[in-house]
Amino acid sequence: MDRHEIEAWMDRRREPEWLRRLRLEAFEAYERTPLPALQEEEWRRTDARRIPLGRVVLNGFRDGALHEEHTSGHPAGVAAYLESGPRRTGAWMETAYSKRGLILTDMELALREHADLMRPHLEGSALSLERDKFAALHAAVWHGGWFLRVPEGERIEQPIWVRSWLPRSHRFAGPRTLIVAERRSRVIVIEERESEPGADAAFHCPGVEIVCGESAEVVVVTIDRRGDDVWDVSHERARVGASASLTWIVLHLGTLARKTFLETSLEGAGAEARMVGLSLLDGVRQSDVVSTFHHGAPRTRGDIVFGGVSRDRGRSVYRGRIVVPRHARGTDSHLTHRVLLMSPDARAESIPILEIEANDVKCKHAASQGAIDPDQLFYLMSRGLPRVEAERTLALAFVEDLIGRAPAGWVQERLRERVAERFNR
């Protein structure tokens, strides 16, 4: 892959000049940035050399060929629905919302029709190129993904549902997600990521950006059910404005190996963010998640609960940082990491970190790791449950504590269903 190839690719995609410039800058950063070394603190536990960078291709995605709208079947009880992939198969929206300016569409289409809305966010992207080689790669070659914009003051009661999927033929993907919730808006959006497993390893390098305007109330739920052949390096970032509130729920059920950066910037006074995360690891799957809560303004509140369940040879690493600079007076931030190890070959690492430069703060973190409580197991077995069944029940109970933090109803049901599915495999 070289500069000419990228230029030709952008020509085919008929991309605007400002985007071409962004991509070329990013490509330069990609070329000059070395692979993260094992000595780098955040990459000590995932060997970047094993990530199949050779999968990166430019012509693998849609190339902007698709225009026509399909309005095939959509699930009941949602405000809007989108199937996002190399070919569009479904998109639907309650008419009242589309009239008032709610936008939910593929990135390719959004670039043509809503470039003016997206440009400030893409140009001022919080996904820093300097972060690492993969962030630069994503910024250079991203394609696909989706765009959600909730107009100012729009309060949407039913959830918005997005299904992202990739067929077997696509061994590389770099989808970009942009969620913009304008001032005083309210939205719940749930995305399920899926991919069709292939014969050899696939490489995904997605980027997610969530922008919560002043006083917005936003819930973002991601359920990752991609195939067990996927190597994933993902940079996801949320910016939370003054008095806004974000609940970010991340459920990791798929992929072979992941390196995920989840960054939450509390940028306005009184901003609030909650994060609930769960990694379910089985087989030889491994997960390395770095989450950062950056309290960038006074009186911000943060609450993170991250859980891990490892079975078989599953291995999880969780590094959670709370950063409070000098001016962030009145910060209140908590982080909890809990791990359940269900087999002798399972492994887990917890690295909760506090970096505090202000003194008018309340910051706490806690971490615990352990096995299923033998007393509880004995109790269930004495009631006639076979061991496997009893263990599964207790593991689901462990998970339930996390799911209970999601919005009640449809979202919780969906999470429960997906977890049970994975457990029963």
Add this chain to the structure above:
Amino acid sequence: MQPLPSDLEAVKSLYKEKYGFSDAEDYVFKARKGLDERGVAEISHLKNEAPWLREYRLKALHVFAKKRMPNWGGDLSAIDFNNVYYYIRPSERSEDNWEDVPEYIKNTFDRLGIPEAEKKGLLGGVGAQYESEVVYHSLQEQWTKQGVLFLDPDSALRDHADLFRRWFGKVIPVADNKFAALNSAVFSGGSFIYVPPGVKVTVPLQAYFRINAKNMGQFERTLIIADRGSDVHYVEGCTAPVYSSDSLHSAVVELVALEGAHIRYTTIQNWSNNVYNLVTKRALAHAGAFVEWVDCNLGSKVTMKYPSVYMVGAGARAEILSLAFAADGQHQDAGGKVVHAAPDTRSTIVSKSISKGRGKTTYRGLVKVERGAERAKSHVQCDALLLDPESVSETFPYIENEEDRATLTHEATVSKVGEDQLFYLMSRGLPQVHAMNLIVRGFAESIVKEMPMEYAVEMNRLIEIQMEGAVG
């Protein structure tokens, strides 16, 4: 109480008055500054060492040169390894009679109050190190009779070479880290303790370390072996004059607790604010053994020190209590490491850090559970107290677990002094400065109370000195 000075200069002058004075230099031998093979060989020659130890030192020097400076922790960029005196011999030999110690050194230790506790019979033995050498060493007769050894390393090498060599460098190998390598190359002074099986030394053994010269490097080496079922408590303290140029202190401390033994190692680190304190401390705990580190860091410019316990035998226990106080210009990067390498091992780490002014405290810790360490249990508790808006605190705990039947918990909090607490005390008529002192002492209490009375009193006094000028 006497009137309290209320600014940084006053705190400095208080330290200077109590500990920070210096003696004129009247040394038997002072090596030139800098570090090279010739200098290392010279130390070995002066000490009349066996060839194996000379080779060991030279090998360590090469390892030191090859290893990179740590790219984490405190800011060490100002250390100039060529501007350090690596070896200064203040007197001809280590004395076992206080009266024979050179007059000016004796005066120094008298002024620091070191012989007092010994005279009162509160200690089982005392060692005093001045610059690179131990100038005084004594052990009460009742312990020598039972076969306890409390010596400086040179004497141990001379009289108990086999025992020394058997354990020396086994807990902390030369290549462990850059500063362990440095110590292995130029070490001098420190303590060697051997406690025979079943012997319980009921009063603490104490060592006191004093740096006097400008740009001095002190590299003591301590090795403590507690044989089966024995018990020993070692206490160390240290001070240095206040200079405008920096000194370097880089010790290596190795502890071996054999089956069922108990070692408690207490440190009250009160170096002046121009000392880089980069120390490697590690213990091996065999089956049923119990090792405790009580590590208090109040002085120094930058401290990087993480006492650790490797529990290699079933049922071994570890406890690390770490107290750090960083005032303006100080960075205390402290913590602890525990490695569970055997079943039914248990560990606790409690860390209390206090940052004042622009002081910075860092807790850095590791709990590692290796596969097969069934039913291992560990609990870590870190609390940080920030006294001023500019104060900084960091917490970096690492938990690495390979054993599904282990139970590990960790908790950390960071907060400022509670306004309600302060208000309550002041409403009872306490001036703010005393109220703050009380709250900080209360915060440190759980660690200070683990010390013998005399030391607890001393600790509280040191905290008070650090607290001077905390409120205007």
